[in-house]
Amino acid sequence: MKLLRVGPVGAERPALLDQDGTLRDLSGLVADVNGELLADDSALSRVRDAAASGELPALDAEGQRIGSPVGRIGKIVGIGLNYHCHAAEVGAEAPAEPIVFMKAPDTVVGPDDNVLIPRGSVKTDWEAELGVVIGATARYLSSAEEALSHVAGYTLVNDVTERAFQNERGGTWDKGKNCETFTPIGPWLVTADEVADPQALGVKLWVNGELKQDGTTASQIFPVGEVVRYLSHFMTLHPGDVIVTGTPAGVAAGQPEPKPFLRAGDVVEVEIEGLGRQRQEFKSA
Structure with missing residues (x-):
């Protein structure tokens, strides 16, 4: 569904x-x-x-705003540097264990809502990511296979990040990940039974119509099942929690100088195979 x-x-x-x-x-x-x-x-x-x-009434889709496909999200857990190609483009070694950070639920907006560039930002960046939505409480899971049985479904996330806040303002990633509107999610939650293999999904992102990211979840360092299993040993995952599983190569931070960080008026579009498409216009806060 x-x-x-x-x-x-x-x-x-x-x-x-x-x-x-x-x-x-x-x-x-x-x-x-x-x-x-x-x-x-x-x-x-x-x-x-x-x-x-066929008994469900139809809704007129004309002019309907689409919100996040999951309401009342308890927590959002991000995984950093989870694609070999992305680690390479930013000059980092592939991590031995998943890099974990948190995003606040109040950063969530709908897939086509405007995104605000923070005041003082000079390095706002895009990150097309596969979102994993938990469907059953997960604690101390023993295998990746068991972990996948705790997944309700999958969605599309743009993990918007301010790189200067992330890397140059005290060394904590959370500063660059938690600005308002920095987590567009959706359009849909596709239930797990309709995603045959979460490690076989194409991931694409365009900025002002120019293709910037063109990867596949097959390149993840830590696959979805392993990420869920791993996290369950450090925190309890509850139904409705969202895990943002990393981005492939092609972010602004990984490109040659002058790096094309986002500015007011830029339009970002994100697509993951089978999970739909997003479109955000970036505005000044």
Whole structure:
């Protein structure tokens, strides 16, 4: 299933995109697309049955804002330098263990919402990433296979990052990752049963129509299952939590001087195979 949330900020309603591209209203069946729903197999079965029966009412998609496909996110966990090609382009060695950082849930915006360039920023950068949404509480998992059974689905994330804040302002990545609007998510949450192999997804990003990133999740240093297993030994992962699994080569920080960091008016588009497409216009804060 392709689950999503549509409507004004703070008043999104649950919806489903059916196989013929029609937007269907889920608000008569479930309260929201969030951790509570994703952990409830019976509720998800009701949604699947209703979708198959054709009984869900259609929503007029014209002019509808799409929000984050997951509401009330508890935490967002980022994985740094998780593609061989990206580590190489920024001159870093491939890490021996996953590099972990946190993003605050209040940085989340919809896939096509504007993104604000922070005041004083000179190095705002893009990062197209596969997002993993947890569907069952994960603690001390023993294998990657077990970890994948705790995944509700997958989505698309632009892990926007201010590189000077990240690397030059005291040595903590969180400063460059947590500016307002820095986590566009969506358009959809594609349930795990419809993603045959999360390590076989093409990842692309364009800036002002120019292709900048063109990679594949097959190049991840730590695959999705291993990332979830690893994290479960350092923190409890709850339904609705989002893991942002790293970006392939092609970020501004990895390009020759003068590096093409983002400026007000730039348009970024992100696409992952089977997970949809985002579009953000960057504005001054």
